[in-house]
Amino acid sequence: MTTANPDVAHQFDDMAQQSDAATLGMWVFLATEVMFFGGMFLGYAVYRFAYPSAFGEASRHMDVVVGTVNTAVLICSSLTMALAVRCAALSKQKELVRFLIATMFLGAVFLVLKGYEYHEHWVEQTVPGFNYKLFGEMPRQIELLFCFYFIMTGMHAIHMIIGLGIMTWLVKESRKGRFHSGYYNPVEVSGLYWHFVDIVWIFLFPLLYLIGQHAHS
Numbered sequence: 001m002t003t004a005n006p007d008v009a010h011q012f013d014d015m016a017q018q019s020d021a022a023t024l025g026m027w028v029f030l031a032t033e034v035m036f037f038g039g040m041f042l043g044y045a046v047y048r049f050a051y052p053s054a055f056g057e058a059s060r061h062m063d064v065v066v067g068t069v070n071t072a073v074l075i076c077s078s079l080t081m082a083l084a085v086r087c088a089a090l091s092k093q094k095e096l097v098r099f100l101i102a103t104m105f106l107g108a109v110f111l112v113l114k115g116y117e118y119h120e121h122w123v124e125q126t127v128p129g130f131n132y133k134l135f136g137e138m139p140r141q142i143e144l145l146f147c148f149y150f151i152m153t154g155m156h157a158i159h160m161i162i163g164l165g166i167m168t169w170l171v172k173e174s175r176k177g178r179f180h181s182g183y184y185n186p187v188e189v190s191g192l193y194w195h196f197v198d199i200v201w202i203f204l205f206p207l208l209y210l211i212g213q214h215a216h217s
Contacts, residue, residue: 015182015183018185019185022185022186022189023185023188023189023192025189026189026192026193027192029193030192030193030196033159033196037152037155037200040148040151040152040155041203041207043148044148044152044207047141047144047145047148048145048207048211051138051141051144053137053138054136054137054138054141054142054144054145055141055142055144055145055211056211057136057137057138057142058136058142058143058144058145058146058149059145059208059209059210059211061121061124061126062117062149062208062209063117063120063209064209064210066113066116066117067117067205067208067209068205068209069113070110070113070114070201070205071201071202071205073106073109073110073113074106074110074197074198074201074202075198076106077102077103077106077107077110077194077198078194078195078198080099080100080102080103080106081099081100081103081191081194081195082191082195083095083099084096084099084100084103084170084187084191085184085187085188085191087099088174088179088180088181088184088187088188089181089184090181091180091181093174093177093179093180096174096179096187097171097174097175100167100170100171100174101171103167103194104164104167104168104171107160107163107164107167108164110160111157111160111161111164114153114157118150121146121150126146127146127150128143128146128147128150129147132146145208148208149208152204152208153204153208156197156200156201156204159197159200160197163190163193163194163197166190166193166194167190167194170186170187170190173186174187
């Protein structure tokens with residue numbers, strides 16, 4: 001009589017089936033996320049084409065330095081997440097926890113810098129609907145880009161916070177020795193989610209921060 005694997009849920013026949021189901025589920029979820037963010041990117045593209053000069057003017061009020069640093073921070077966090085998955089696959093428990101914590105730290109740094117940016121926009125009165133001062137030759141069209149900025153970066157930040165919650169759970173379970181070479185699919189699929197969130201930012205950064213630099217040059 002074989003002993004049931006405690007890491008395999010009762011609805012699955014074996015570990016391979018469970019891992020395949022979890023991975024497929026994550027990819028399906030990410031496909032819905034692509035459609036979710038894709039709608040916002042499409043709306044941005046339509047209005048960017050309609051009001052290129054206004055969007056360029058608004059973009060010059062973005063902090064390119066902070067945006068660049070945040071981009072580097074997220075790229076580094078993708079590296080630490082990938083290393084965490086690798087350590088889980090090799091049953092390196094201590095290293096796994098360290099890389100997960102490093103990923104969380106970098107994610108927290110990103111959110112702190114994003115909070116700083118939001119504060120600066122509040123001070124400059126460029127927060128539509130709450131604290132906005134009309135400026136430029138096309139004030140309402142300029143305001144439109146700030147609407148896209150706060151909606152898109154705000155949704156991205158929410159996804160980052162959710163990611164930090166997932167990382168917290170992974171660290172907790174990793175310290176119990178839950179993940180090893182025979183079972184690390186939760187770390188792997190969580191890594192897919194984290195990489196997706198990072199990729200979204202890679203698209204947001206040039207569209208929101210750099211178009212004004214191009215227009216100004």
